[in-house]
Amino acid sequence: MPNIELRNISKTFTSISEDSRGKIITALDNVNLKIKKNTYNTLLGPSGCGKTTLLRIIAGLEKPTDGKIYFGGSDITNAETQKRNIGFVFQNYSLFPHMDVWHNVSYGLMVRGKYKKGKENEIHDILKMVKLDDRTTAYPKELSGGMQQRVAVARAIATKSQLCFSTNPWAHWMPE
Amino acid sequence: MNHGYEKHFSNIVYLVTISFFIFIIFLPAVYVLTFAIGGNFLLSDQLINALYVSFFVSLSVTVINLIFGTSFAWIFVKMDKKYKNWFDNLIDLPLMIPTAALGLSVYLFWGEFWSVGKGISMIILLHVIFTLPYMVRSVSASLEQINTTYNEAASTLGASILTIFRTIDLPLFKDGVVVGSVLTFTRSLSETGATMMVASALTMTAPVYVVNLKKEGNIPEAAAASIILILSALAILAAAKYITRQKHFNFSTFYPRFEYSLTDLWKARNIMSALFLVLFIIIPTFYIILYNFVNFRPVFNMIMLEAFIVSFGLAAIVTAVGLIFAIPMAYFIARTRNEKISAFFENLHDIVLLVPTSALGFSLGLFWNKLNLSEYLVLILSHLSFTFPLLVKPLAASIKNIEYGIEESAMTLGANHKQILTTILFPLIMPAAIAGSIMAFTRSISETGATLAVSKNIKTIPVLIVDLVDQNKMFEAGFICLLLFIMSFIFLLLLKRTRSDN
Helix, strand or coil: CCCEEEEEEEEEEECCCHHHCCCEEEEEEEEEEEECCCCCCCCCCCCCCCHHHHHHHHHCCCCCCEEEEEECCEECCCCCHHHHCEEEECCCCCCCCCCCHHHHHHHHHHHCCCCCCCHHHHHHHHHHHCCCCCCCCCCHHHCCHHHHHHHHHHHHHHCCCCEEEECCCCCCCCCC | CCHHHHHHHHHHHHHHHHHHHHHHHHHHHHHHHHHHHHCCCCCCHHHHHHHHHHHHHHHHHHHHHHHHHHHHHHHHHHCCHHHHHHHHHHHHHHHHCCHHHHHHHHHHHHHHHCCCCCCHHHHHHHHHHHHHHHHHHHHHHHHCCCCHHHHHHHHHCCCCHHHHHHHHHHHHHHHHHHHHHHHHHHHHHHCCHHHHHHCCCCCCCHHHHHHHHHHHCCHHHHHHHHHHHHHHHHHHHHHHHHHHHCCCCCCCCCCHHHHHHCHHHHHCHHHHHHHHHHHHHHHHHHHHHHHHHHHCCCCCCHHHHHHHHHHHHHHHHHHHHHHHHHHHHHHHHHHCCCHHHHHHHHHHHHHHHHCCHHHHHHHHHHHHHCCCCCHHHHHHHHHHHHHHHHHHHHHHHHHHHCCHHHHHHHHHCCCCHHHHHHHHHHHHHHHHHHHHHHHHHHHHHHCCHHHHHHCCCCCCHHHHHHHHHHCCCHHHHHHHHHHHHHHHHHHHHHHHHHHHHC
16 A cells, blocks of 8 residues: 655635634644555544544545645645545445445445446455444435444445545444 | 314314315316316317427426526535525526516517527527526425535545436435426426417417417317316326335446546536526526617506506405415414325315416316306406415425424413414414515416416406517517516515525
């Protein structure tokens, strides 16, 4: 897995709230970060310090106001989200409400044309790993918060992306 | 007032309201269907041709609106807030302008300026303008409910913009698309007054044909046309209800490379949509203002004044009477514990709303003329029919949004029903009542088909415009349209004000 490198990443927003309309808010200010291959990293910080903003910038869901992002030596600062191949587990899971567990998890493979014969076993193995192999036809609204989170994790890792992010990943995960 | 007396009084109010709806609104509207049972109808070649033109036009307009209306809805939902208000008013304006005024503007723009002849093309160009807001509003309402993180999640999984639209967004806003399509199709099918200005003798739509048949006294053929139009509206409503009940779509087929290759085309839709909006909606709609500016001479006369008095008086009476019965009807629909009964009455209101108004007017005329009522009273009853649902629906939606617990709290504090109504409920539903009243009022002012189908001698504003165009008195017709534009804009601002208060 290649290195991720962030160089001088800054992000500012313009406030739209009534009492401070037009005020510039700095979410990130010259952040420099290197993430090595095959490592598990944790970003810790108080609420509102910019952790999620940083992850969204790396995933391509936000554009940095300034700075560059490198992935395996290549500049991906302006690359589309779809092309970055980064798994992302959202804070509210964002499971597709009209798809069952199976289709949610296999969606990433389907849209990339990688869902061919034989892949069913891989999906099944991933669901077994998150202990949801018996709920493949359930829809998100039928699942508990913890189950939804596990589906979101399974969905992110099913595409075998080289990098995977999660915001507050173990919030509903009960130790067994 | 003791509790037992209040309960009896409530039951009597419900009985009177439901009886009003069944015997004054619903049954007269569908009375013409009894002609089908009696075999008292005639299907001629001309009628079949008129029906073909109607369905072809409505279908074409629906397809065009599906493409551009969905695109506009998308743009509107994603738009920056500072432009949204402006665009919001623009979307609603064609709904508020009486279609007779729109018809003249379109006829002058495409007919006299671009020399497009009267016929199917011009009918389609006209119908797209006043039906587009239905599609945009329905789709944008559904789109706004979709959590934007679904799109983000799909893009992190590698889906292109087009794949995300097809597999994530479309299944989630399909109800808005279905509702928009139904409203577009039935509104186009129903349109009479403006169509009369842009249709040719060979390309007449069915509602225009019904009006002509009524004038000639050809009841069997007019009955046949009305029956087919009413049954079509019922079939479309049933199909729409069925489709919206289907919760899950089959999306197992993916075309990653093909859909990704269309990404640039997808991005170009903003430009294409903007061009369509300007060339086919905005300019033709407002052309009448330019026409008046260039050819201005004030030509207000007694006939016009009489038409304004008749139209405004009719609309005011219809709105006031409708509101008196709409409030208890809406309360009944919103509060009844039996969901099937609530859904039943909602469906009956939908039927009345969707039935083409010339067919509705013809049916009402047949029903009420048996009682030898005056022409003006029959006109009031016919306008009441298609405006009543416009009052009931927003009121019912508003009451549903008010937790019943609020009324129960008032009861525990000792308030009787009258006090709950006047101090709790009425203030909360006032914006919906005003919004519904504005919609009912403007709809009544705008209506041509039902008026022509019901009355021979009464000239409302839209009927006068159609007559003036027939007589080639364009300046006079244009002047009235300009006054209607100004009036519509004022009503639109009032409606926006009540919506923002709500």
